[in-house]
Each structure stands twice: as C-alpha cells, then as structure tokens.
Amino acid sequence: MKHTIIRNDEIRSGVFRMEFDFADIPTPGQFVMINCGGNTLLKRPFSICDFEKDKMTVVYEVRGKGTYNLSKMKISDEIDVTGPHGHGFDIFDKYNNILVVGGGIGIPPLLFLSKKLKSKNINIVLGFRSDAFLIDEFSKYGNVLITTEDGSYGMKGYVTDAMKEIINEADIIYGCGPKPMLNAVKDISEKYKIPCQISVEERMGCGIGACMTCACKTVAEDGYHYKKVCKDGPVFWAKEVVF
Amino acid sequence: MKHTIIRNDEIRSGVFRMEFDFADIPTPGQFVMINCGGNTLLKRPFSICDFEKDKMTVVYEVRGKGTYNLSKMKISDEIDVTGPHGHGFDIFDKYNNILVVGGGIGIPPLLFLSKKLKSKNINIVLGFRSDAFLIDEFSKYGNVLITTEDGSYGMKGYVTDAMKEIINEADIIYGCGPKPMLNAVKDISEKYKIPCQISVEERMGCGIGACMTCACKTVAEDGYHYKKVCKDGPVFWAKEVVF
C-alpha cells in the first residue's frame, strides 16, 4: 500500500498540505492512516481534505514526531497509507440550509464535505487561533465566515459566536474541531433543536475496528457505550456523544 | 554534528560510496560512527576510505537496515556523524616495501592508507568474491593485484594465494577484511616473520572507549586481555590478536 507523494507544501506556519496518488474513492469525513516513518510505530490518522480521481489531499499540522517526519518528506517519496477508513458525514437531500463549522486543524475534512454538498445555501464558519488557511478553497462551495481568537483575520472570537448569527437558517450542522468547540456546537444544536453531526478524534491502534482502543463515549439505554471512533465514527450524531 | 551528503552512488551492486563534508582530519585506519536513521538506534562504524580537505568518503556495503537506510539517502541530506575514532595504521619511514592486503568490504580503509604511504614499493592485493571495486583508485598508489573467488576478474582464488608470490619483498603487511582472511594473513606474517597490522571489526556501542562492548581478544602475560576495538584498535598488531 505504497503511495507516491505529489506535493507537500507548508501552507501556513506549521500546517502542510500533502497530495499523494490514491485510487480508492472516499466519502467526506473518512480518514486515512499514514505511516509517518522515522522511528514512529503506529500509523497516524488524517482526515481526507480533498479527493480527485486518483489523487488524495490531507492537510496536517506538525504536532509531534510523526507529523514532523511527514513534513520532511519530498515529492516522489513513497508513503504507506491505508484507507479510506471510518464512517463519514451523512449527506441528506432533504436539507437545503447547511451550516458547516470547523476549528483549527479540524477544518480539513470539511472542505471535502463542502465540495460534496449539493445544497443551495451553505454557510461555512471557520475558526482559527490566528493565521487562517484553506479560505479560498472553501469560498468555492459556500459563504465563508472567519473567526480568529486574536482578531487578526475576520471576526474576533470563537466560531460559536459567529454561529449564533446564522443558526436560525440552518437545517443541519456539521462540525469538526477541538473537543471544547465540538461540545459547544453540540450544546447550540440541542438548544436550537437542529440535527448535528460532528467528527471526533481519539488515539488509534488499528484504525479498522479491531483493537478497541479508539473509544468514544456515547449514550446508551443502560448508561453509556464506548463506540469506535475508527469504525462507528469518526463522525457521530452530536446528541450521541458524551463529552 | 550534522554533516551534509555530497555524493552517495552505488559503485557496484550493493556497494555504495558516500561523500560528506567533514572537517576533522583523520589518519588512515580510523573510522567514523554514522547514525543511519530510520528505526536504527546505535550509530554504525565505517572506516574512512578517503579524506580531502573538509570532505570524507566512506564506502559501504548494504548488509542490514542501517546500511540499507544509508543507501537511500540523497545529496544534501544531513547525517549525524562522529569521529574520527580509534587507533589507525602506524606508518613507518623505515619500511620501503609494503604489502597491503584487503578483502571485500574491508578494502575501503586501505585506500586512504595507500594514499598516505610514502614508500617506494607498494604492492596491493585485493580479494573479492566476484565483482571488484575501487581498483582504479588503488592503482594510483601501488601495484594492484586482484583475486576473485570465482575467477571473474584477476587471479582466481584468495588474497592469501596471491600474497605468497610477493611476500618475500615485504617489510610490513597491512591487512583488513573478513576474520578468516585476517587469520590467514596473520599466519603468513608469522611464518615469514614480517610485522603485520590488521584492522578488526566488532559490534560497537559508544565507539569511543566507554562501554566495553567492542572486545577484541589479545594476548597478555597472564593469558588474554580484551582490548577495545574502538579505542585501542581497530588496528592491532596481528601478533596481538587471538582469533
């Protein structure tokens, strides 16, 4: 399962966009597992940011040694990738008004989602700490609203602040980002009674549902149930997830 | 201790010549320790094959994962190298007739040695299993005699066969190669009472004399003594070494 790197550019300080050849067609919200080489052992999960015939894009932030190694790879180097894995976002014909909400490095999978949405009215709220990325790409698929924590770009504040202004239009919310953001998005969706799907993260072993390490606590009749982020998710209905 | 690779070519199937920038001036027979990257841990020892102002050459054979990783490195990649380490060959003004004997991947350090020898009469016997390498380079410094085990190049047979024909001329022998060859060279040197220095190999930890892992059995008054290949050697007087 070797794949050749076509592109690996730093699109913002510490954030890279990597493209590699890949044949299997994914759905939005799915992810791939990449062997980052060096002395890493486990493959790392990355959401699919874009896919065109035989070409996959992931956007990643350098956080530890795996993503650091990845950032040092060059065009025509080969990487070991498996996937696409997991259960992505469900797309419904019945919803015309879509609200897409992303934060930080949770934003990449929402690009592929936005591209695949066929609805008329798509509002995309993207939150960054400071420098933004992928804005032009998102603009092709909907109305983009940017928030930054330091106010350096777009609105100053959090995505949840921006969301509130357009929430009344929304028939469904799709979210991906850090846990506190997802928790806040879940709360808003419940308050406004709008269906909401979120993509969650957890550390993974196998990535395919065999090892039970990627537990996500979900509500169950008799209390709670640990579902698998890699197989049942990474996208869950917000109301299912116990934070 | 980062050094930039200037060249890394396959000079014969499975044998590579790597050049990198290096400032510290070595003597023939010394070695460097190279971090081969990937998931190797210990640095690997490699003899210095050549050195010109700020430029070091090593020639290595792909044997395991370290040398495999090394062979995949590209020009301008950086490698972590320490050295020069160890006690190399002693060069004596008093000897005019030199016999240099090398086998297989033990040959590289003898090139740097041959270059530094100032004697008039240098015979160089190089043994290979089949394909030879570095022949042209050696020819600059002495009379080269080649043996191959399969007879594909030069004389068919072992270096020790070829040695016998010119042994009478020799004032000193320098040898490097696989253990059985060194043992045979030692025997010949003792038979003909010719001083002989050989470079031996052992697995290493630190490479600088601190860990006691690179033991070479040597003769001692009270039986034997384990000397350190990395510090006392890798070059020893043949008569010292207990095979």
Added chain:
Amino acid sequence: MSLKVNIGNLEFKNPVFVASGTFGFGKEYSQYVDLNKLGAIMVKGLTLNPKEGNPPPRIYETPSGILNSVGLQNPGVDGFLRDELPFLKKFDTKVIVNIAGETIEEFVTMAQKLDIDGVHALELNVSCPNVKEGGMAFGVNPNSIYEITKRVKGVTNKIVIVKLTPNVADIKIYAKAAEDGGADAVSLINTITGMAVDINSRKPIFKNIFAGLSGPAVKPIALKYVYEAKKAVSIPVIGMGGISSAEDAIEFMIVGATAVAIGTYNFINPTCTMDILEDIKKYMNKNNVSDINQIINSINV
C-alpha cells in the same frame, strides 16, 4: 514442505496465529488477510457479561512499542456466540477463544458455553493487566493457575491454552502450574506492565495509571520468557511478544515455540501475517527445512 503443527489433538495448518485483542473477531482484518491462511485466530478476550472497558485514552505510543489500557471491552460470551462466531465458522482456520473470568466459576461457565462447534480451543487469560478483578491477580499466583486450568479442563473437550503474564520473576513456576493443571499448551507473553505520564498535567496518561506494553520493544524479553517456559514444560508453547517479521517468528520457534502469534504488528502492517508466512517458507527453502517441526525447539546452546 510441511508447515503443520500440533497442539494436543489439534492440527494447525501453519504456526502463524494472531494474538488476542489485536485482531478483533477476524471480520475487520478479513479485507486485508485471507483468514483461511492463518494457523489460528485468537479472538478478543471475552468476559461472561459484556464489558465496556476503560475510558480513553486507551493507547499510547512508546519507543517501538505501545501501551494499551482497553480493559477488555467485549460483547460477552453470548454476544460472541450470536454475532461473531457465525462469521468465523465460514473460514477454514482454527478459532481460539480467549476468556477472562473474574472468578474461577466464571471461567468454568464460559468454558461450558463455548464447548460447541466452531470453537477449537480456549485460551485462559489469567494475565490481563488492565482490569481490576481477576486478570493478572490470577496470573501471578501459581495455585490459581493450577486451579483454573484444572476446573476448565474438567468441563470442556477443547484444547486448553493458558496465557501467562511476564510480570513475574520466574516464569517456569507458572508454566509448570498450567501444565500440572492439565493445560494442553501455554501461551506467552501477555503485555508487560508499564506507564507513561503527561509532563504538562503531571497526570498518568491512563486512568488506571498502569497499562500493558507490547510491540517490537518487548521482543527480546518475550523471547527469553518463551525459552524459559519451554525448558520448564513438555507441553507446547505458543510464543508472542513483539513479532514483526519471519525472522522474529523463527527466533521464537527456535527457542521452543510450536506456534507464534502476531499482535501489535497487525496495526502497523495489516498484511504482516501473510508476509511472515511467505518469508518463513523462504527461510525453510533456503535452509532445507522440509518440516517446520524441525525448527521448533532446535536451539543450539
């Protein structure tokens, strides 16, 4: 060339198994691996009742290894029989069911429920470091090992394998206790207890503080335990712990393993078991070994 090995009265088509807890119930890996080609599948550890396991995080990477603290999340024996066994029965491989009781009685009850068609062997997990009840407490007590083995043997016709923990000083005593209890084989090693700390919060990474180390890092330790266990017993030993290549697998067989199980490395390369199998054949060819049994316990000391 014969790759067949025997444990008790059971014949396995080859000695390459997959380790409990790393291969689910086979379904997920069946997209990568032809399950028919595996010597055996050791399924995820089962408890009598369904178990939710420990809160996340449950996995943490260490140098050439992983710490896990799954805490035996599993659907319970009945869930397994209902939802998983039918799928496994479709394949021509051996199914080894790993069971972890909180009490001796639970082991017995599970063994009874599992004494049915499609299950070929039981692996008694007396060595799970990630659960509070039972688990390793049994595994570090030779009397418990003896007792559990004997009681389970009394109620089942299946081959009984006892899975040993490496968290003991002298493995020989524990292997012997299993043999004395009537075990058909012992398997080892389970994970080695370890821990990790988040230096920013100064909290242990895992809620349970400790977790189990597996993967290539543990191989030299596992190999030593297998060698020692084999010296202590005459029943077969199933070796595991850090195997990632045919070379590793052969090392384990040379020191005495009749079969080997691959755990963590399935995560790194999902087809590694197939590669290992092919490379074992190459090794046998190259070394003129016509029967894999010639390798087993052939160490030359």
Added chain:
Amino acid sequence: MSLKVNIGNLEFKNPVFVASGTFGFGKEYSQYVDLNKLGAIMVKGLTLNPKEGNPPPRIYETPSGILNSVGLQNPGVDGFLRDELPFLKKFDTKVIVNIAGETIEEFVTMAQKLDIDGVHALELNVSCPNVKEGGMAFGVNPNSIYEITKRVKGVTNKIVIVKLTPNVADIKIYAKAAEDGGADAVSLINTITGMAVDINSRKPIFKNIFAGLSGPAVKPIALKYVYEAKKAVSIPVIGMGGISSAEDAIEFMIVGATAVAIGTYNFINPTCTMDILEDIKKYMNKNNVSDINQIINSINV
C-alpha cells in the same frame, strides 16, 4: 532557578547523572561533555579484582533498545583508584562508584578501599544480569539486599545507593529491603533480562544466552518500577531506564525520582546529557518551576 537536589547529606548541582557502565570513567566522554556540568558520574561497575568480562559479541541492537553482555569488564578497585580516580577528581561533579561483589565480604572490602577523598557515594550493584557469581542472585533476594546494605553502611561514611534489578515481580519489597538496610537511596532500573537468537546458526547471539536490555524500549517499564519503588520507600530514588530526552527525565522525576541517570542514550548522542539539562531548564521556565524539587514526586493521580 534551582536545580539542586539532595541525597542523604550530599548535594548535587543538578539531577542529571550518567548511568554506570555507559560512561566509562568519564574520560572518553569528556571530549563531548563538560563533566563539571553533570550532577554526578556513576562509573563503570567495579569488582574487587580486575575482570575480563564476557567474550564478544557483547552488544546487539533490538527495536529501540540494546542487549548487552559485557560481564563487568573492569580494572578492579585498585586499578580504578590508581588510573581513573585522579582524572575524575579534577572535575567539580560527584563521583558515584558502582561496585559489584561476588560475596558480601567483597562488597565490604571494596567499600573500605573506596572510603576516600574523591569518591562521593557508592552504588551497590546487586543486579548485574551478566555475571555468574553474585550479580542478580543478590538482587532477587531481599535478605541479601538488606544484609549487603547494612554491612556496607557499617564500614563507610559515603552515601550508599542500592541499584535494583527490574527482574522481580514486586519491586516494592526490594526497595524496602534496601531502605531497611540503611540505604540512602535506591537506583533503578538495571537492565531487563532478554535474549536474541541467530536464526542461521540457531545459536543464541550471546555466549551467556541471556543479556540485559536497555535503551528507549524499556522506558515505560522503568517508569512503572520507579513509581512503585518511590511509593514503597521514603529515601530518594534515582530513576533510569531508556531516558533520551528532558521529557523522559521529567516523567521520571514526576513519578518520584530525585535524580535521573542516562545510560544507553549517551551512545546515540554523546552530548544528550547537556541537551537534557538545557531542556529541563526550559521546561521549568515555561512552567514557572523555580526549584526542581517542586517537580519531584509531584504526580497527580
């Protein structure tokens, strides 16, 4: 910012030590490291008489680790005093002399010979896996640990540190035995017993069959032992096993290590101790820790 730590009545300028057997007698590394900057140097294990050690090979790389079987090659106590101590005395660091007796009497004799200027502490090596006499046999017996510690304490004014082996099931008993014997500190872990096999010759790589595993691979295991040891005793613990970075060192301190020692990683990066020291300072700065003692044993469970 203060990096000073205390063990018994001895003050160390910082908690970054180098582990016995990996740093010789300091001389070799002095070209890479300013020895004055080290908290302490734990010198290569000494025996009463010079010792030649085991035949090669003595080292073998494993995933993120190494197996070693040096077998305590060393110049003996007298050789050390004559040829090595004078060099070490030139530096402003603490010298901890690691000693390994084959008998309790040998420990006592060595301690007496070493009760001189320039030696700051003794580390009793009751845990070497690579020698036949003494070594680990002492380390797996709490009574021996107690006895050796008590006897040595009776003849020396130096700080006495007892080096524990991880090849036991319950480290707490052994740490406690050292404390009860009067030890000023315990240090751990020594190497973990492991093995490796050459699949072509089917022989063990090492003549002694077993060897000692060290390096990053063992870190999660070492951390657990240090955590447990610290819970069992009130004397300081010196933590080691697989440390390769300041993060690792801090993990050990958080779980209870008053100081840490770097072993194998010196081979990989000869200046790693200096890097670790600098990065510990950065961590302290970033986390507003003014005194390193605020980190020690600060685990938040």
